[in-house]
Amino acid sequence: MMTAPEDRSVPVDPESQRRLRDLGLDYRIADMAIDADAEGFLRADARGFLDEDPTDAAAAELRETMRARRNIGVYDETAGSWPIATVNGWRTAMTVPGGEIDMWAISSVTVSGTHRRRGIARALLEGELRAASAAGIPLVGLTVSEATIYSRYGFGSAVPVANLTIDTQQTGWVGAPVPGRLLYTDRATLADDLERLHEAARSSRSGQVQGWRGRWERMAGLSVADKDASKVRGVHYLDADGTVRGAMAYTVDEMPGTFRSELKIRTIITETDEALRALWQFVVQHDLVDRASVDLRPTDDPVHWLVANQRAITTRVHDHGWLRVLDVPAAIEARSYNAAADVVVRVQDALGFADGTWRVRIADGAATVEATDAAPQVTLGVVELSAVYAGGEPLLRLAAAGRVQGDSDAVASLSRAFRADAAPLLGIWY
Ligand SMILES: CC(C)(COP(=O)(O)OP(=O)(O)OC[C@H]1O[C@@H](n2cnc3c(N)ncnc32)[C@H](O)[C@@H]1OP(=O)(O)O)[C@@H](O)C(=O)NCCC(=O)NCCS
The missing domain is CATH 3.40.630.30 (Gcn5-related N-acetyltransferase (GNAT))
Structure with missing residues (x-):
């Protein structure tokens, strides 16, 4: 997919820029049209993911893919010409039940081993969320190297997938x-x-x-x-x-x-x-x-x-697609539903984007969402809302884990409504 030019010109987030400048770092677009920017970004990205340094031919190939993304490097002028941290994002359509939604995909999140644990990754992630929100994109997605990093930014594991091994001699x-x-x-x-x-x-x-x-x-x-x-x-x-x-x-x-x-x-x-x-x-x-x-x-x-012989198949289900709702009404109204519901939902979001109390009315498969002052029947965090959003994780499962509070009938009705018939899938890594 070619990213629209306006995606690449989404401005860098001024707050992260300020925060990193206070640490003596320059947070800016790494422009794939400029050789030095492209070289540094691609090689720092590979190093961050513990990959081999790409050959010139491999770097040229990667550069083509990265041209369609909005790439950001964090530069420390005392540490050479490669950025000491990288991130990129691009707008994509994500399928939801009954249609699709605009999503900001994030990838290439790396912080150099020499600059870790100083809050640089947090500045990068929050910067992407603010930039996507400012561009009016209601949802952010990523795939993860470690499952413990992203819930602090509001991401929930929403699209689990199956790894299958088949003993073909046994069946x-x-x-x-x-x-x-x-x-x-x-x-x-x-x-x-x-x-x-x-x-x-x-x-x-x-x-x-x-x-x-x-x-x-x-x-x-x-x-x-x-x-x-x-x-x-x-x-x-x-x-x-x-x-x-x-x-x-x-x-x-x-x-x-x-x-x-x-x-x-x-x-x-x-x-x-x-x-x-x-x-x-x-x-x-x-x-x-x-x-x-x-x-x-x-x-x-x-x-x-x-x-x-079904026992010839070993199935390992694992987390894969992670989602983060930014705009509650836009996200909820973008998809269709399997059952009716009328519930006041309190969404808690420490970063603010999705925070609020909403009346969610679902009839004939479609939802309308309005901010309300009414007392909530169901209270959940943005992680939990994001986890159930694609229709793969039942809300009741999260409630059983104590991660959703409220009236049990209201939780059950939302759980039924949000489930998708076909299991969600994310067939690619990014
Ligand atoms: C993961 C990585 C980006 C973190 O960068 P960092 O700048 O050291 O992270 P920060 O200092 O901003 O820390 C942000 C938070 O994440 C936590 N954190 C950082 N690395 C973590 C990890 N590997 N696992 C779990 N938590 C982690 C920090 O404890 C901190 O928590 P807090 O804000 O609640 O106190 C960096 O270690 C890295 O580049 N790793 C290799 C590449 C990679 O795995 N990238 C992720 C791709 S999906």
Whole structure:
């Protein structure tokens, strides 16, 4: 997705700029059109994530992806030309039940090991929240390296996903036959397929965001930075009319000393149930393969009902998509609902953005939200509101954990209303 020019010109947050200036640091846009800015940002980002220093070719590739983002570096003139901290953000559509919402995606949060624990990350995160709020964006999202960092800024784990390992020797295939056919594809076709299919399929699951070209090229084994690029294989599924409805990128690695292999799925993207069944059948029945693995699948992937032995599948559900509501009425009114409700909700937000008491009325699947002085029936924090927002985490689950207070009927009615039919999904890392 190309970020609109106005996203890159969202001004840097003056409050964070002031706070960091007080620490002797310069907080400013790292402009990808300027060689020195791009070099420093990309290399500091890689160092922050404990990656290898990118080759010149890999840096050039990354720079293309970063051009579509609003990149910020924090510079300490006594510490060389690379920034000592990085962050970037861009506007994207996120799918919600019944539609989509404007979201500010945040990535590349790093603080150099020489400058840690001085409040720099806090200045970066709060700066992104204020900048997104000032630009009128109601929701912020990120994926995390550590699950303990972001709730202090109001983020909740909202889109859990499943990591699946299938012991293919322990199971047979019981899925219904499909009328189309599978074909191997070359890598360029694979990248095109993945890009197009993701765009076509992302509206079917709450939590999905727009992809970008560099991501599909990397998945398809076209990235110069990818050490496994030459191992990548692709297959796609054509329906009975010959239209591509699904594609999968994967690698096969020998399991040491066994002459048998593990099929590691990089991504499966499908537009139809039939395409997903065809690709799973290819995986489960693959010759010389004892094990298949994949991450970032929806928690309701139908694969368990396609195999003869469900115990051959090990499922590990883990946090993946984190959300942070900034504008309560805009966020709640952007999605559709499964049940009626009429509840006064108190949202607590130490950073202020979402703080308030709201009357939430849901009828015929649509919500209206108004600020009110009425006594709240349900009280929850912005973390908890953000966690249930995509429809994947039941409010009742958070209430059982003591994280939501109030009248039990009101909590139950909101919990029912917010649940999405299909499990949310975020099929990409960012
Ligand atoms: C995580 C990271 C960005 C924190 O930077 P920092 O400037 O040292 O953080 P701050 O000094 O602003 O601390 C902010 C808060 O986060 C906490 N914190 C910092 N690092 C943390 C970590 N790894 N785990 C949990 N909490 C952490 C601090 O204790 C502090 O808490 P408080 O505000 O409640 O007192 C930095 O350690 C880093 O670059 N790590 C490697 C890259 C990475 O993991 N980035 C996150 C990508 S999703």
